[in-house]
Structure formats: structure tokens, C-alpha cells
Amino acid sequence: MADKPRWFQTTAIDYPNSRPHIGTAFEKVGADVQARYRRMEGYDVFFLMGNDENTVKVSKRAAELGLDPQAYCDDMARQFREVWDALDISYDTFVQTSGERHKQCARTFIQKVYDNGYIYKGSYEGLYCDGCEAFKTEKELENGNCPIHKRPVVRRSEPCHFFKLSAFGDRLLAFYEENPDFIQPESRKNEIVSLIKNDGLLDVNITRRGEAWGIPVPFDPEFTIWVWFDALLTYITGIGYGDDRATFDRYWPADTHFIGKDITRFHCALWPAMLWAAGEQPPRKVFGHGFVNNNGEKIGKTMGNVVDPVEIIARSNSDAYRYYFMRECPFPSDGDYSGQRYEEVYNSELANNLGNLFSREMTITYKNFGGVFAGTAGKTPEPVVPGLDLRAFVETVRGHVEGCRYNLVLQEIVQNFLTPTNQYLESNAPWKLVKTDPEAARRVLFNAVQSLRVASILLKPFIPRSAEAIYTSFNFPKPWAEVKYADAAELAPQPDDLRVTAELIDGKPKPLFPRIG
RNA sequence: GGCGGGGUAGCUCAGUGGUUAGAGCAAUCGCUUCAUAAGCGAUGGGUCGCCGGUUCAAACCCGGCCCCCGCUACCA
Numbered sequence: 001m002a003d004k005p006r007w008f009q010t011t012a013i014d015y016p017n018s019r020p021h022i023g024t025a026f027e028k029v030g031a032d033v034q035a036r037y038r039r040m041e042g043y044d045v046f047f048l049m050g051n052d053e054n055t056v057k058v059s060k061r062a063a064e065l066g067l068d069p070q071a072y073c074d075d076m077a078r079q080f081r082e083v084w085d086a087l088d089i090s091y092d093t094f095v096q097t098s099g100e101r102h103k104q105c106a107r108t109f110i111q112k113v114y115d116n117g118y119i120y121k122g123s124y125e126g127l128y129c130d131g132c133e134a135f136k137t138e139k140e141l142e143n144g145n146c147p148i149h150k151r152p153v154v155r156r157s158e159p160c161h162f163f164k165l166s167a168f169g170d171r172l173l174a175f176y177e178e179n180p181d182f183i184q185p186e187s188r189k190n191e192i193v194s195l196i197k198n199d200g201l202l203d204v205n206i207t208r209r210g211e212a213w214g215i216p217v218p219f220d221p222e223f224t225i226w227v228w229f230d231a232l233l234t235y236i237t238g239i240g241y242g243d244d245r246a247t248f249d250r251y252w253p254a255d256t257h258f259i260g261k262d263i264t265r266f267h268c269a270l271w272p273a274m275l276w277a278a279g280e281q282p283p284r285k286v287f288g289h290g291f292v293n294n295n296g297e298k299i300g301k302t303m304g305n306v307v308d309p310v311e312i313i314a315r316s317n318s319d320a321y322r323y324y325f326m327r328e329c330p331f332p333s334d335g336d337y338s339g340q341r342y343e344e345v346y347n348s349e350l351a352n353n354l355g356n357l358f359s360r361e362m363t364i365t366y367k368n369f370g371g372v373f374a375g376t377a378g379k380t381p382e383p384v385v386p387g388l389d390l391r392a393f394v395e396t397v398r399g400h401v402e403g404c405r406y407n408l409v410l411q412e413i414v415q416n417f418l419t420p421t422n423q424y425l426e427s428n429a430p431w432k433l434v435k436t437d438p439e440a441a442r443r444v445l446f447n448a449v450q451s452l453r454v455a456s457i458l459l460k461p462f463i464p465r466s467a468e469a470i471y472t473s474f475n476f477p478k479p480w481a482e483v484k485y486a487d488a489a490e491l492a493p494q495p496d497d498l499r500v501t502a503e504l505i506d507g508k509p510k511p512l513f514p515r516i517g
Numbered sequence: 518g519g520c521g522g523g524g525u526a527g528c529u530c531a532g533u534g535g536u537u538a539g540a541g542c543a544a545u546c547g548c549u550u551c552a553u554a555a556g557c558g559a560u561g562g563g564u565c566g567c568c569g570g571u572u573c574a575a576a577c578c579c580g581g582c583c584c585c586c587g588c589u590a591c592c593a
Contacts, residue, residue: 187522191588194520199589261587328529334586341528341542348542352555360552367551407529415541422556431551511553 007043008239008251009035012259013052013097013231016076017061020083021306022325022337023260023292023299029322030289030331030406031258032089036461037401039090040484046251048238049084050095051077052231054224059213069213073098083309088318088464095238097230105242106225106233107218109278110206114219118164118277121220124205125157161207161223168273169201175272181285183268184404185332188261188288192268201269232271236280254283261288287404290334292325307337316516319463320346326406326462343517349410353418355513358452358470360425362500365445366507368434371500373446380493381450382443385420390454393417394489397458406462413458421451446498449474450491457488466512473502473509 011031014024028049035047053073062072077096084091095102113119126135129151173196176182176189183189207223208214214224233241235254240247259267264286272282291298294305313321324342327349329335365371383390393416400409425448434441456470460483471480477495478487502509 187587190521195589198520265588330530336529344528344542347553347555351553356553356555358552360556362552364551411541419541425551426549426557429549429551434551508552513553515553515555 004042004044006251007035007038007045008048008254009038009045009256009258010048010235010238010254012263013050013095013234014080015055015057016051016053016073016080017057018301018306019076019079019308021299022294022309022312025083025087025309026292026325026329026335027258027260027289028084028089029087029325030404032087032091033322033326033401033406033461034256034258034404035090036464037485040460042484045092046239047091048093048095048235049089049091050093050097050234050238051080052227052234053077053096053098054214054230055227056211056213070098086310086313086318087321093238095234097234101243102234102237103215105237106215106230108242109233109236110225110229111218112279113163113274113277116277116279118167119161119206120164122160122162122203122205123157124160125155127153128156129153158209160205160209161217161220162203163206163229163274163277164203165201165270165273166203168269168276169196171276172196172201172269172272175282176268179284183264184285184287188264188268192264195265196269204270228266228270229274232266232274235271235283253281254285256285256287257283258287258289261290264288287332289331289404290329292329293334293336295338296336312342316342316346316513317465319466320350320513323350323410323463327410328407330407331404346513347515347517349414350513351511351515353414353422354455354466355511357418357422357425358473358512359509361445361448361452362473362502362504362509363507364431364434365449365500366504368430368438369442369445371504373442373449373498375497376442376446376494377497378493378495379446381447381491383491384424384447384451385417388416388420390491391489394458394485398485401461409458410462413455417451418455421448424448424451449498454488457483457485469502469512473500475499475501
């Protein structure tokens, strides 16, 4: 246990303004695939998620609903977790930033940054709307008026605290240089580098005055901590920063922060600077994934086209949901969801290819051999895909998983492994062969079943339930909980005769992916 | 306005100088019938954004233009 490599990853901390949609879920599924893969490969994984609750918008929304902000946050957190659970997201902790522990640890952090001299008091000047009692950005204004109150805003300044972000520009550039993989994908890195080089970094106002909801600043309690500063801290307060140094030191620095491409700036510039200012190490990697569109249109509440993941799961199942988004939307880039495309991908790859392959192999075996491959104990299966170097194939897949190129992983498995297995069955036709040469037919099936074993192992991080159902339908020697990618790279003999262990009804397995549409 | 990415078959994309431009899905046809009306095979389908240039040869290199996306500035 002590020498187990550890893997700490996080997803973005979401605003609980409304229920999660397929775009929010895209990130969680992609991150979950990585977490499951790392666990398989023997890492001591810690997967952190959470909600960002200390915002003015949250307290306003709660007030609209006549709820206490805390009650509102707790209910939203419950709803978020319900969705994540429905998608089999295997998070280890879910942090609510309104929680007392987080607040206390966040105060410890900001105090440390203050003590180290990276926070100074100044004043913020901006455009203020008296109706909203809040500052507005120029972009929000409509002809110089507040878009809500239709009244002119006034220039106003008020005291605040600045974080000396400007002091870290050179250090950040040097850090990116020394750690070329820190920002993934590459295109996002170029944006940040050019931003810092061309425009430089300005000190940021990290406190707000007179807010009732939020975390009071320890060295100046009239102020609360700005939500971004607070939210980023979730990544460390969730693993013990501030009150459990041993756990913190075990998991920090994070191996990967999974975030949307729109917030790379905060994670790649502000966040490392904050950590340095507090005397801590920066994270190892930030992965800015792409966005999901709905029928080619950007998803947004104003667009009125948000899709609730639960609706899609209801039409199929969680594995199918995970498969679609990982297969159809390249994780580093944008992708698209449409009901029609969902059906196409589901039917073509899950039902017709993988599901049907499983089904036909099970049925032929049961009908002709009673589900037992007699005499196969100690026999090594033969390869079924002509010209495929299984070891190299698995390494290719592994490289794609580790690089979060999930769509390529699934493409590889379906096109270069499952389809050829269907072709192998077709050209050897064991259902015919059994009439003339039962031994040969049994050997063909014995070989073909190995493809299910290999595929189920490789697919385990993506479709955990179905992969388990396939694998445990046979008496493969290694327990499902212990399989690793390396097991997929080898065709090893079984200690005992291979046999079907799945429960069959009329000689048929329950379809893994019944066709839809 | 600046910087970056992109525009290839109905759809999603691969392909960075060299035989008739590829894959998957979708469509059409045939074979098969072990299997989830699934499988296998074949066929159709592209002026490779537009124009010009370099070259024996360009989707690929160069110049110009159009369009889409991202980051960012300025003006209002």
C-alpha cells in the first residue's frame, strides 16, 4: 500500500444555479474514465468533486425560492450527486464550499498568503448599480444602463484587498516552459502564454465588502473572500489542507485538474500563483476539455436547450450515455449531441457490434456445447484478428486513455478489434463447422471468446457495468476487481476448462444493449 | 484590430507534395441466418472553402480573399 503510486484528480467545482446538463456531465464522465483507469492500474486514486456555493447568485436564487441559502445549497448538492451517481461517477469526495471545514481551511490559506505579503489593501473602482448593489462590467451594460434596473450606473470606488498576481508572470512562463504538459491540450497553453506575454497579469481583487453569504476574511472580517479564490481552494481543502497535513501531503500536488476550456485562465495562472504565495506546490496538470453542443447549437439556459442527463439515461442506460459522449465528442475538443446521433451510435456500436457479438458467442456455445469448452484447460487461445499485435494494440489504447483521447480509444476497440472478431466468426462459421468438425468449432469459439475478455478489460473504465457483465459471464481466472490493461495484452491459458457462467434464459443471455429507436 | 485553430463524401473525421483522395456511420444492393430484423461482402457518393502562384507533380508549399470557432484588445 505504501508504495502504491497515488493519483489525485479533480473536476471543476460547479455553480449550483441549476441542475447539471449534458455539458457539465461531459467533464465528469471524462474525468471518471481516467479515475477508473488509474484505479485498475493500481493507483491510490482520490477523485474530488464539489459545488461552488459561496456566490451572491446562489444567495439570491435561494431568496427567490424563499429558502435559506444553506438549505438551497444542500438541496442542489443532493441533486447534483444524484445525477453523478446515475452516471456512475466514482468520486471519492464531494465538497460543498459552504461547509464549515472548507470555510475554516480557506481562511487558513488566505491568512497564510496575507502573512507572506502577497495581499495588500487597496480600492476597487468600477461601475456600480445602486439597484443591484453591485458592480457591473462594461459588457453587461445596455447603453450605459444597468440591464436589470434600466438606470445609469455610477463610477464608484470601495476598499478591497488585492492579490499580487502581477508578481508571478515570469515565474508562470518559466513554469510552463519547464512543464510543457502542464496545460493540455496544447492549444489552450498557447492562449495563456500569449495572454501573459502580450498583456501581462494584473493584481486581482480577491475580497468583497458587505456580503452576508460567503467566507469572512480572517484579517479583515468586514470582507468576504471572492468566489474564485474560494472555489479554487476546494482542490486542497478537500484533501486535508489546513487540518490534516499528512493526507494533504500524500495527495498534493494534483495530477490533473479537469476543467472546461473557458476557465483555463483561473487554473493555469491564478491558481499556481495562489499556491506559490502560500508556499505550496502548483498542480501537475490542467486539462481543459471541450464543450458539448446540442444539435450544433451552444447549450445555454437562455437558449432553452439544456438537456438533463437523466432523460437520456432513461432512454438507454448509464453505460450507453457514457459511451456516446466519450465516443462521439473528442474530449479535448467540442462535440455534439443529438437524439438521432445517439441512436445511431448506440445501435451501431453497442447493440449491433459489441452486444450482438456477445450474444451470438454465448448462444452458439450454449446450444452446441452446453456452455462448456471441454478440454480447453491449459490450452492457450489463438489470435483471431489477423495481423494484430495484441500487445502493441493495448499500448496504443493505453496511450489514448492516458492522453484523454477517449474517442480514439473507443474507435480503436470497435474498428480494429470487435469488427475483426465478427469477421473471424463469419469466416470460420462455427455454427456450420460444428456439424462436420465439433472440435474445430469449439476451438474457434474458444478463441473468439477471448475477444470479449480483452474488450471488456479495455472498456472497463468506459462502460463499467456492461464490461463486468461480459467478463463475469465466463470463468476467466482473474477476478474482475483485479484486472489490469496488461491482462488484455496477453492470451494466456486457463487453469480449468473455459465455460459460460452467466445466467441464460432459453439459452440466451439478457441483451446488454437492446436496440433503441 | 491582434494572435491561434479550422473549412476534405449526407454526418463525424483521418490524410502535409507523388499511382484512380481514405475510415466509420448513414444510403443502396447481394450473401448469410449462430446472433439484439443483428453479422459479412459489395456499390454509389467528394470541383479536398474561393482565386492565383511555385513544381514534372498540391488537399498538402507560397500569396490574396471568404466563412466558422477560440483567446484577447480598442472604441462605443
